[in-house]
Amino acid sequence: MTVRPWMFAVAVCFVGVMSIGYLGATTYLVLRDNLIGATMARQARMQHEYEDRIAALRAQVDRVTSRQLLDQQVVEEKVEKLMEQQMALALRHGKIDALLDATNPAAKTPDEGPVPLVRPDTADQEASAPNASKSAFASLLGKPAEKPAPERLALGYAPITEGNVADRADRLFSHMTLSLKDIEREQMERITRLTLGASETASEISSILRRNGIHVDEQSDAVGGPYVAPSSALDFNASMNELDAALLRLEAMRDTARKLPFANPAPGQAITSRFGNRPDPFFGGLAMHAGLDFRAPTGTPILSTGAGTVITAGYSGGYGILVEIDHGHGLVTRYGHLSKAKVKKGDAITTGDLIGLSGSTGRSTGPHLHYEVRRNGDAIDPLQFINAGKKLERLVH
Missing domain, CATH: 1.20.120 (Four Helix Bundle (Hemerythrin (Met), subunit A))
Structure with a gap:
């Protein structure tokens, strides 16, 4: 190939x-x-x-x-x-x-x-x-x-x-x-304010009472025990105890002041004769006037100036018809020249109770009220108590 x-x-x-x-x-x-x-x-x-x-x-x-x-x-x-x-x-x-x-x-x-x-x-x-x-x-x-949106x-x-x-x-x-x-x-602030206010009011009432020769026993309960550091959890209870003690003391002072004769026995009636030496209306020479005289037409209601017990209710010499009330603390009030007594011996009386009607019984020259305050039997000026009552009125109500 x-x-x-x-x-x-x-x-x-x-x-x-x-x-x-x-x-x-x-x-x-x-x-x-x-x-x-x-x-x-x-x-x-x-x-x-x-x-x-x-x-x-x-x-x-x-x-x-x-x-x-x-x-x-x-x-x-x-x-x-x-x-x-x-x-x-x-x-x-x-x-x-x-x-x-x-x-x-x-x-x-x-x-x-x-x-x-x-x-x-x-x-x-x-x-x-x-x-x-x-x-x-x-x-x-x-x-x-969630995932935030861009906007x-x-x-x-x-x-x-x-x-x-x-x-x-x-x-x-x-x-x-x-x-x-x-x-x-x-x-806590409210409790403190209440405690302080109650203590101040009680102290003010106590001061007025002391100036009028009335001493209220304020002994506290005996306390004791070992020292323990204070606990903050107990502050409220301690404050409540202080408030409770202050209110109890205030109420005790108010109760005492309400019972003592600081009121006016004849409200609205004028004083015609004050406490102290004055010309005797019968003999003309100086004589000791042991109380206050209030102009009071016959039948004027006479009121108790404090709470207590009636120890005299009836005719008593120059006082005429006399009502005498024992208020405790050595204080006794007398309401003389009454036309009628509305209480009887042994009655318990509260402040403002009707005890009689004014008149001109006893050694008197006309219808009026003879009012006395006595401490341990000695007469003291009733006007002192009436003025103190005006100061106490805003403290005890």
Whole structure:
């Protein structure tokens, strides 16, 4: 066979094409395997990253859940504590009102009402009932964190996260605690004012009584025991004890002042003759006048100037018809020249009781009331007691 040049060229071209195709196919297969391996490796890495991220998110969710449970428990404890403080303040206010009502209902001022458990300016922000408080705080701490919108961030809104929820709860607790502290301070100030006012009034009454020769026994109960440092938890009880003692002392002073002869025996009647030396209406020379004379037409009601027991009721020499009352503390009052006695010996008399009618019996020149006050048998100026009664009137009512 004769090989022509063109045949040789065709054979060479065929061999070259086959070689190029083989090399191309081999290169493709090798590159494809590398590409598939790289892709699988990248997918494996991405899968591991997602798995790690999911595990981290789960751990974060567990931490947030645990933190919320712990915060909820802390919140419930704080709410219980706040409610205990509210109940304690309510009981304290009840004790104050009960003490004032039992001792002196007039001691309460009209504008003093019950102390609110929640301040008025925060009533819309704070829950007053335990269930409301717990639900409010639970909803506050249990609210999931939400992703803020771009427009909210642009307006300055902060995202609700675990940190700022706790801060809001702490601020709310602090605000409620301060409100309760303010109410507690107001109660203590009220107790202090009442104690001081009662002590000052009792001291003023005691001073007036002493100036008139009446000494009231104010001995305190015997106390003793080992020294123990004061406790702040007992400050309220100690203040209540002081207030109780001050009110009891004040009431004792008022009771004493009400029973003693400080009133006017003939209200609205003029005094015609005072206590001391004066010309005797029968003999003309000086004579001691042991009381006050009130101008009182016959039949004028004569009233007891204090509480006591009648020791004389009838005719008694120059006094004419006389009523004599023993008021204790060595004090005795006499009402002379009566036209008629309205009481009898042994009767118990209170201040302002009708004891007789004025007249002109005994050593008298005309209808009038002769009124005496005697201490331990000695005559003293009744006007001193009447003037003291005017000062006591605003203190004993």
